[in-house]
Amino acid sequence: GAVVSQHPSWVICKSGTSVKIECRSLDFQATTMFWYRQFPKQSLMLMATSNEGSKATYEQGVEKDKFLINHASLTLSTLTVTSAHPEDSSFYICSAKHTGLLRETQYFGPGTRLLVL
Amino acid sequence: AQTVTQSQPEMSVQEAETVTLSCTYDTSENNYYLFWYKQPPSRQMILVIRQEAYKQQNATENRFSVNFQKAAKSFSLKISDSQLGDTAMYFCARGGGTYKYIFGTGTRLKVLA
Numbered sequence: 001g002a003v004v005s006q007h008p009s010w011v012i013c014k015s016g017t018s019v020k021i022e023c024r025s026l027d028f029q030a031t032t033m034f035w036y037r038q039f040p041k042q043s044l045m046l047m048a049t050s051n052e053g054s055k056a057t058y059e060q061g062v063e064k065d066k067f068l069i070n071h072a073s074l075t076l077s078t079l080t081v082t083s084a085h086p087e088d089s090s091f092y093i094c095s096a097k098h099t100g101l102l103r104e105t106q107y108f109g110p111g112t113r114l115l116v117l
Numbered sequence: 118a119q120t121v122t123q124s125q126p127e128m129s130v131q132e133a134e135t136v137t138l139s140c141t142y143d144t145s146e147n148n149y150y151l152f153w154y155k156q157p158p159s160r161q162m163i164l165v166i167r168q169e170a171y172k173q174q175n176a177t178e179n180r181f182s183v184n185f186q187k188a189a190k191s192f193s194l195k196i197s198d199s200q201l202g203d204t205a206m207y208f209c210a211r212g213g214g215t216y217k218y219i220f221g222t223g224t225r226l227k228v229l230a
Contacts, residue, residue: 091160095162103167104150111161
């Protein structure tokens with residue numbers, strides 16, 4: 001199956017600092033990637049859709065200036081949490097949309113645990 | 118609103134037995150995809166099985182199969198010969214094309230030895 005990597009897997013930072021999370025599709029090109037947030041024992045909450053070469057589409061209630069998304073290439077999307085605060089602590093998951101052979105599927109990265117102190 | 122409903126928050130099954138997880142969804146589109154994803158304790162989302170809505174034949178992947186009822190908007194997952202490694206959270210999702218994926222609230226499955 002298609003492989004998506006995410007880095008870092010774990011990050012602890014001080015309040016007020018910025019954190020960048022990378023999402024890479026390793027063996028396929030993805031014009032569309034997605035960023036999700038997951039709280040403990042809950043489902044995935046879509047934050048934004050990242051489109052290669054264009055601006056990301058944010059879901060209602062997600063601050064675009066807080067969560068900066070860049071999709072500079074067909075294999076890399078980044079999420080930067082700016083001026084992080086403790087309430088931003090969460091599990092962030094990216095996915096990449098694979099459309100090979102017309103069999104569209106989202107493949108997920110392993111996630112990033114963010115703890116803001 | 119487009120929704121995906123998983124009505125079973127938790128389920129358990131004896132090892133080697135069969136279990137079925139339910140999922141219903143709401144959509145106004147005709148062409149879409151349905152998925153079951155597994156999230157083990159590592160929290161890595163793993164694709165279990167997918168179904169194209171235009172296909173009448175139910176998808177199967179080894180021990181995993183679905184019962185897709187398009188008119189009823191139902192998409193259940195059957196796990197045969199359950200194994201301890203099947204213990205995980207299972208999410209049903211609907212998506213495809215220009216439509217964002219919508220996930221259900223999940224069913225926590227525990228396989229008992």
